[in-house]
Amino acid sequence: MPRHQDPIAAIATAPGRGAVGIVRVSGRGLQPLVLALCGKALRPREASYTGFLDGQGVAIDHGLALYFPAPHSFTGEDVLELQAHGGPVVLQLLLARCLEAAAQPQPDGQPTLAHLRLALPGEFSERAFLNDKIDLAQAEAIADLxxxxxxxxxxxxxxxxxxxxxxxxxxxxxxxxxxxxxxxxxxxxxxxxxxxxxxxxxxxxxxxxxxxxxxxxxxxxxxxxLREGIKVVIAGQPNAGKSSLLNALAGAELAIVTAVAGTTRDKVQQTIQIDGVPLHVIDTAGLRESDDEVEKIGIERAWHAIGEADAVLFLHDLTRLDTTEYRAADADITRAMAEKLPHTVTVIDVWNKLDSAPDKAPAHGIALSAKTGAGLDALRQQLLALAGWQPGAEGLFTAxxxxxxxxxxxxxxxxxxxxxxxxxxxxxxxxxxxxxxxxxxxxxxxxxxxxxxxxxxxxxxxxxxx
CATH class of the missing domain: 1.20.120.430 (tRNA modification GTPase MnmE domain 2)
Known part of the structure; x- marks a missing residue:
C-alpha cells in the first residue's frame, strides 16, 4: 500500500503537560533529517544530549535524541526519537520542525525527507507488524497494555x-x-x-x-x-439501596445516597476489580411509573442499560417485603425483565438491608447489607463465577x-x-x-x-x- 512507504511523524506521549514528551519519526533514510534537527550525526542506539534546532539553528529545546537504524528498531525502519520537556507547545514546535526540515531542499535539490507526514492512529505499530517485527496478536497486546x-x-x-x-x-x-x-x-x-x-x-x-x-x-x-470484564447493572425500585450498593462495591462515594425516592436520575458507572477481573458496574434510576419528565428519561436509560448488561443485580428491599404495593411492583419488574432481556443476560436476586431485617431474607439469591458490608464478599464471588473466572489461573495472556x-x-x-x-x-x-x-x-x-x-x-x- 502506497501510504506505508511514506515516512511518518507524531507525538508519542499522551496529551497534556509532563516532565518528558517524545516526538517519534519512522521511515527510510532518516540521516539527513537527523542532521537538520540535531546539527550532528547520532550514534545508533545511543542516547545523545543535544539541542533540537529550528530553521535558524536556534535550539527549540534540549533533550535526548535516539537513532535506531533499520532493521533494528520497533517499526523495522529507521526511527528517530526526540525526548524533550513535556509541554504541549514544545512538542508541537518540535513536530512542526520535523515536517518543515523534511521539506527543505538538500544541495542536490531533493527534499531532506520526501513525503514525511503525520502518522495515523496506530501506524507505528502497524508498520512493526507489516515489517515482521511483531505479529497481530502482539500488536493488539500493545493497545491492551x-x-x-x-x-x-x-x-x-x-x-x-x-x-x-x-x-x-x-x-x-x-x-x-x-x-x-x-x-x-x-x-x-x-x-x-x-x-x-x-x-x-x-x-x-x-x-x-x-x-x-x-x-x-x-x-x-x-x-x-481480564481485558474486557463484564458489564453489571444494578436495577430495582427506588430506595432499594442501588446507589449504596455501588458505593459499597467501589469503596467510594460515587453516587448520591438519600432517603428521597428517585434521587438517581441517570446511570452512574464505575469500573471496579475483583481478583484482577474488571467489572463495569452501573447504577440506574429506580424502576417505577413516573410523571416527572426527567425521571422518565432516567428510567428509559435504565432499561436500555439493563438490556445491554452481561448480568443484572435485581435489588430488593428486605424492609418493605411485607408491603403489598412493593411486592406487586417487584413482580411487575420481574415480568418486564423476562419479556425484555435476552436469554444470555443473567439476573441475580439481591436482598438488601440485611442489617435492618435479618430474619426476612429468602432462601434464594444473595442477602447483604450495603450499609455494613455483610454479604458483599458472597456477591463478589457470585459475579466472578458468573463471568467464568477460574481463580488461581497461572500464565494468562490477554486476549x-x-x-x-x-x-x-x-x-x-x-x-x-x-x-x-x-x-x-x-x-x-x-x-x-x-x-x-x-x-x-x-x-x-x-x-x-x-x-x-x-x-x-x-x-x-x-x-x-x-
Missing part, C-alpha cells in the same frame, strides 16, 4: 506482547499443518498401498490437537475476561473477543474433521478442506492470513504516535 484497567490485565498484556499467546497459536498451527500434510499425502498418492493416516496415527494426532485447543481456548477466554471467536471456529472445524476422518477415503477431500479452514482461522489471530479491513479496524483504535 496501554488500556489495562487492572494489574492482572497489565501483566497478561505484557505476556502477550512478549509472545506467549502467539507461541500457543503457533504450536496449534504446526500440529494442524502436520495433520494436513498427512491427509494431502493420502489424497495425492491414492495408488499407494501405504495407509498414511493409519500408520501416522492421524486420529490420535487429531485428538491431541483438540485437547490442546481446548486448553488454549480456556486460557483465551480468561484472557479476554480479545475475536481471538475467542477464531478459536471456536477452529474447534468447530476440528469436530467436523473427527467425523470425516472416521469415514476414511470417502471423505478425505472434505477433511482436507476443514483442516485448511481451521488453519485459516488460526492464522487470522496472528495476522499471517488477514483481510486488510481487519487490519484497519484493529490499528485505528490505537492512539496517535503508537
Amino acid at each position: 496501554i488500556d489495562a484497567s487492572t494489574e492482572a490485565a497489565a501483566r497478561s498484556a505484557s505476556r502477550s506482547l512478549a509472545g506467549a499467546f502467539s507461541h500457543e497459536i503457533h504450536q496449534l498451527r504446526d500440529a494442524l499443518i502436520h495433520l494436513r500434510m498427512l491427509v494431502e499425502a493420502t489424497l495425492d498418492f491414492p495408488e499407494e498401498e501405504i495407509d498414511f493416516l493409519r500408520q501416522s496415527d492421524a486420529q490420535g494426532q487429531l485428538t491431541q490437537l483438540q485437547q490442546r485447543l481446548a486448553q488454549v481456548l480456556a486460557k483465551t477466554r480468561q484472557g479476554a475476561l 480479545r473477543a475475536r481471538h475467542v471467536q477464531a478459536l471456536q471456529q477452529v474447534q468447530g472445524h476440528l469436530e467436523l474433521c473427527d467425523q470425516h476422518l472416521a469415514q476414511q477415503a470417502q471423505a478425505l477431500d472434505v477433511l482436507a478442506e476443514e483442516l485448511r479452514l481451521a488453519q485459516n482461522a488460526l492464522n487470522s489471530i496472528t495476522g499471517e492470513f488477514s483481510a486488510d479491513d481487519l487490519l484497519g479496524v484493529i490499528f485505528s483504535s490505537f492512539c496517535i504516535g503508537k
Whole structure:
C-alpha cells in the first residue's frame, strides 16, 4: 500500500503537560533529517544530549535524541526519537520542525525527507507488524497494555506482547499443518498401498490437537475476561439501596445516597476489580411509573442499560417485603425483565438491608447489607463465577473477543474433521478442506492470513504516535 512507504511523524506521549514528551519519526533514510534537527550525526542506539534546532539553528529545546537504524528498531525502519520537556507547545514546535526540515531542499535539490507526514492512529505499530517485527496478536497486546484497567490485565498484556499467546497459536498451527500434510499425502498418492493416516496415527494426532485447543481456548477466554470484564447493572425500585450498593462495591462515594425516592436520575458507572477481573458496574434510576419528565428519561436509560448488561443485580428491599404495593411492583419488574432481556443476560436476586431485617431474607439469591458490608464478599464471588473466572489461573495472556471467536471456529472445524476422518477415503477431500479452514482461522489471530479491513479496524483504535 502506497501510504506505508511514506515516512511518518507524531507525538508519542499522551496529551497534556509532563516532565518528558517524545516526538517519534519512522521511515527510510532518516540521516539527513537527523542532521537538520540535531546539527550532528547520532550514534545508533545511543542516547545523545543535544539541542533540537529550528530553521535558524536556534535550539527549540534540549533533550535526548535516539537513532535506531533499520532493521533494528520497533517499526523495522529507521526511527528517530526526540525526548524533550513535556509541554504541549514544545512538542508541537518540535513536530512542526520535523515536517518543515523534511521539506527543505538538500544541495542536490531533493527534499531532506520526501513525503514525511503525520502518522495515523496506530501506524507505528502497524508498520512493526507489516515489517515482521511483531505479529497481530502482539500488536493488539500493545493497545491492551496501554488500556489495562487492572494489574492482572497489565501483566497478561505484557505476556502477550512478549509472545506467549502467539507461541500457543503457533504450536496449534504446526500440529494442524502436520495433520494436513498427512491427509494431502493420502489424497495425492491414492495408488499407494501405504495407509498414511493409519500408520501416522492421524486420529490420535487429531485428538491431541483438540485437547490442546481446548486448553488454549480456556486460557483465551480468561484472557479476554481480564481485558474486557463484564458489564453489571444494578436495577430495582427506588430506595432499594442501588446507589449504596455501588458505593459499597467501589469503596467510594460515587453516587448520591438519600432517603428521597428517585434521587438517581441517570446511570452512574464505575469500573471496579475483583481478583484482577474488571467489572463495569452501573447504577440506574429506580424502576417505577413516573410523571416527572426527567425521571422518565432516567428510567428509559435504565432499561436500555439493563438490556445491554452481561448480568443484572435485581435489588430488593428486605424492609418493605411485607408491603403489598412493593411486592406487586417487584413482580411487575420481574415480568418486564423476562419479556425484555435476552436469554444470555443473567439476573441475580439481591436482598438488601440485611442489617435492618435479618430474619426476612429468602432462601434464594444473595442477602447483604450495603450499609455494613455483610454479604458483599458472597456477591463478589457470585459475579466472578458468573463471568467464568477460574481463580488461581497461572500464565494468562490477554486476549480479545475475536481471538475467542477464531478459536471456536477452529474447534468447530476440528469436530467436523473427527467425523470425516472416521469415514476414511470417502471423505478425505472434505477433511482436507476443514483442516485448511481451521488453519485459516488460526492464522487470522496472528495476522499471517488477514483481510486488510481487519487490519484497519484493529490499528485505528490505537492512539496517535503508537
